[in-house]
Amino acid sequence: MTPTGLYVPLITPFDARGEVDQDALTRLADQVLADGADGLVALGTTGEPHALSTTEQRAVLDTLGAACRRHRAGFMVGAHTAEDLRALAGRPGITAALCLVPPFLRPGEEAVLAHFARLAEVSPVPLVVYHVPYRTGQALSAGALRRLADLPQVVGVKHAVGGIDADTIALLADLPPDFAVLGGEDAYLSPLLALGAHGGILASAHLATADYAALVAAWRDGDLARARPLGHRLATLSTTLFAEPNPSVIKAVLHAQGRIPTPTPRPPLLPATAQATALALACAEEVTRTADPRMVTSTVGTSSRCDAGA
Numbered sequence: 001m002t003p004t005g006l007y008v009p010l011i012t013p014f015d016a017r018g019e020v021d022q023d024a025l026t027r028l029a030d031q032v033l034a035d036g037a038d039g040l041v042a043l044g045t046t047g048e049p050h051a052l053s054t055t056e057q058r059a060v061l062d063t064l065g066a067a068c069r070r071h072r073a074g075f076m077v078g079a080h081t082a083e084d085l086r087a088l089a090g091r092p093g094i095t096a097a098l099c100l101v102p103p104f105l106r107p108g109e110e111a112v113l114a115h116f117a118r119l120a121e122v123s124p125v126p127l128v129v130y131h132v133p134y135r136t137g138q139a140l141s142a143g144a145l146r147r148l149a150d151l152p153q154v155v156g157v158k159h160a161v162g163g164i165d166a167d168t169i170a171l172l173a174d175l176p177p178d179f180a181v182l183g184g185e186d187a188y189l190s191p192l193l194a195l196g197a198h199g200g201i202l203a204s205a206h207l208a209t210a211d212y213a214a215l216v217a218a219w220r221d222g223d224l225a226r227a228r229p230l231g232h233r234l235a236t237l238s239t240t241l242f243a244e245p246n247p248s249v250i251k252a253v254l255h256a257q258g259r260i261p262t263p264t265p266r267p268p269l270l271p272a273t274a275q276a277t278a279l280a281l282a283c284a285e286e287v288t289r290t291a292d293p294r295m296v297t298s299t300v301g302t303s304s305r306c307d308a309g310a
Contacts, residue, residue, distance in 0.1 A: 005038030036213030039074025051266035160184030190231025
């Protein structure tokens with residue numbers, strides 16, 4: 001199945017003792033799915049898998065997998081090695097694995113293709129390539145992405161290249177069949193959808209989930225009058241949520257809204273500053289208040305409490 005629409009890579013909430021709060025995780029998963037997300041991502045970067053024990057990771061998979069089955073939603077899992085992928089065998093309801101382009105080594109495009117060919121041979125589920133070159137150090141041309149799309153089991157890419165570049169335009173101008181481009185650079189979601197992307201994997205969509213889902217739907221349906229102003233407003237929200245290392249600000253806002261018990265990430269991350277939290281919270285409240293598309297249109301060009309630097 002080709003993944004399309006809005007996927008939310010869920011944070012991992014911790015309780016006052018610093019342990020994973022499975023009840024809060026369940027509530028959060030149920031809420032974003034009820035509010036219009038098409039699926040969840042477990043153990044993505046936003047979920048801090050680097051800081052979770054193997055036992056905690058398995059518990060997160062159990063909790064989020066159950067939520068996706070209840071809502072008949074897509075379920076994607078971060079899995080970057082052949083061992084990670086083999087461990088997914090027998091787990092119900094997983095629709096795809098999100099696999100990072102090999103980081104740091106900068107092995108070259110041919111090596112990346114060989115890497116994913118090996119993963120495709122052993123994976124029990126389809127693969128979505130996580131392409132984020134400013135983290136991995138490995139650029140991929142539009143041609144390389146098309147060759148990845150030709151591999152069996154590779155069904156899409158999480159596209160997070162830091163903006164809209166020439167390869168982005170070239171890829172979307174000539175997309176391989178049955179290959180999904182999912183925006184992973186939250187502030188650039190709207191222009192990527194305008195160019196033909198199929199949805200997004202968006203940490204920002206913990207907040208204003210229904211509005212991010214509406215943005216995906218508006219571009220899909222060609223409703224420019226709704227998509228453009230909503231895209232501008234949500235891009236501003238995304239910018240505030242990523243003002244400090246992810247997911248610190250998102251966790252701080254969720255905590256301020258009473259949706260998770262603590263705002264704290266695990267080391268090496270630090271909690272969000274009060275200033276970043278206040279700005280993002282104000283922006284989230286403003287987006288919620290102007291959710292009606294007629295109100296969104298009417299506020300374009302007016303002052304905003306969540307304008308960058310406000």
